[in-house]
Amino acid sequence: MTKKIVVVGGGFGGYYALKILRQSAAAESCEITLVDKSDRFVYLPSLPYLLSDKKTVDDITEPFEKISRRLGVSFIKGEVVGVSLKNKQVLLRSGESLEFDYLILSAGAQTEYYGIPGAETTIPSWRLEDYLQLKRRLEEAPPDHVCVAGGGLTGVEVAGELAEKLGREKVVIVEKMPNLLPTLNNQRASEIVESFLRVSGVKVIKGDGVKRVEDNRLILESGHVLECSHIVWSLGIRAPQISFDLPVETKGRGWLVVNPTLQLKGFEDVYAVGDINHFAYDSDCAMKMAEEAILQGKTAAKNVLRQLEGQKPIHVHKPIFLASKPKTLCSVGFNKAIMVWESKILFGRTPYISKMLIESIVMRDIKGKLGGGVATSLESTILRTISG
CATH class of the missing domain: 3.50.50.60 (FAD/NAD(P)-binding domain)
Structure with a gap:
């Protein structure tokens, strides 16, 4: 059978x-x-x-x-x-x-809303349809402030690309934990990314979580209220x-x-x-x-x-x-990225180029183009080798 x-x-x-x-x-x-x-x-x-x-x-x-x-x-x-x-x-x-x-x-x-009132009215940062919706809204009406709820890997990447596209003083990122990129548990990496985003015109709020969402406002646990043209939800998945x-x-x-x-x-x-x-x-x-x-x-x-x-x-x-030895490539906009490989950190254009190269290699394989499969297998072998 x-x-x-x-x-x-x-x-x-x-x-x-x-x-x-x-x-x-x-x-x-x-x-x-x-x-x-x-x-x-x-x-x-x-x-x-x-x-x-x-x-x-x-x-x-x-x-x-x-x-x-x-x-x-x-x-x-x-x-x-x-x-x-x-x-x-x-x-x-x-x-x-x-x-x-x-x-x-x-x-x-799928997107996790943690039972926060009004959270499901925001734009998630998880699926293609979400990004296309946000892109349409940005094109239809130039925003005063786009608020990104969540300062993890995705939130940082979204904030960086938005800052590059929209210009200075247009993007706010909110993170409940004391540092951005909290899952990396790397103080230096968090400081490098935060400093770059601030210099790039992003307002960074740390140590203050989202309590509820009302219309186009984020009400934080401290009582602080953020007026937002659009709210991007990057707080987690389930x-x-x-x-x-x-x-x-x-x-x-x-x-x-x-x-x-x-x-x-x-x-x-x-x-x-x-x-x-x-x-x-x-x-x-x-x-x-x-x-x-x-x-x-x-x-x-x-x-x-x-x-x-x-x-x-x-x-x-x-x-x-x-989880105990985080490794990642995280872009921060403006053709820059940070590579965290356990205790090693590299910031700038080189990690960004590496990230783009890896993504193009895998997509070449997904699209069935010549050499894509060989390149993807080689990448996996290299990662296993350098990981010990």
């Missing part, structure tokens, strides 16, 4: 899982289906560049129809709302269901709302707990990769980064291939980006 493999979510993890599956003879006779609620792959880390016109939508996207034809898989546009672990079915909002023998969940994440008919272990904001082999804990034929999962590593955990999702998607696919051949899944994911 033909085995059915369903991949939910065509982001970094999903794409590279599909690619590995289709490169193996073991999955040649399988029915492989990709399900995504969008009609295209989007390179999420590049989205802030849309605001400063450094990249176009075509630069950072690829239709799933093209990807699926090239890889020889089926594509269904639909939103997954549930998984029947008893019956091995994926449930779509349309009422349809898809049977599976093996399932790879790579559905990413796992997508997918229901299960059997208990599954979750962590934090709904992240699915997985084994070292990336199998959903307690279920041999279901994998979870990328942002949707919680990957514990000793007393640490993997960061939610594109490169992590890529490597996890490849590992999960290799384990499925072993199962198709009647063998045990033995491939274990070894994370490169760990």
Whole structure:
């Protein structure tokens, strides 16, 4: 009987899982289906560049129809709302269901509002549609002040690109923690980024969280009120709302707990990769980064291939980006970026060029262009080598 493999979510993890599956003879006779609620792959880390016109939508996207034809898989546009672990079915909002023998969940994440009143009236900084909406609003009416709620990696990137596009004294960034980029836990990196943003004309408010949103105003916990032409929400993400008919272990904001082999804990034929999962590593955990999702998607696919051949899944994911030893490339506008590699810091144009190069390499692979796959594999090998 033909085995059915369903991949939910065509982001970094999903794409590279599909690619590995289709490169193996073991999955040649399988029915492989990709399900995504969008009609295209989007390179999420590049989205802030849309605001400063450094990249176009075509630069950072690829239709799933093209990807699926090239890889020889089926594509269904639909939103997954549930998984029947008893019956091995994926449930779509349309009422349809898809049977599976093996399932790879790579559905990413969604915006987290933390129950803050009025927060859902803001513009999130997570999906392509959000950025296009913000871009339209900025073009229709030049703003007095754009307020960015959240000073993490995405918030800083959005604030920097907006400052470059709109000019001085037009952007405000608000962070509840004492420093920008709090997840990096690197005081020097935070100070470098804050200083650059301030010099670039961005107003930085730290140590004061958002209490509620009213019309175009941010009411902060201190009682301070910010009048905003537009509010961009960059305060965090959570796992997508997918229901299960059997208990599954979750962590934090709904992240699915997985084994070292990336199998959903307690279920041999279901994998979870990328942002949707919680990957514990000793007393640490993997960061939610594109490169992590890529490597996890490849590992999960290799384990499925072993199962198709009647063998045990033995491939274990070894994370490169760990919460206790943060590594990142974060752009700050004006063709500048900061690279944090554990204790090492580099700021300026070189990290920015490196970031743009990495993103163009991966997109070249996603678009099926010559040399893209080789370059992406080389990048992963280099990252593993320098990470020890």
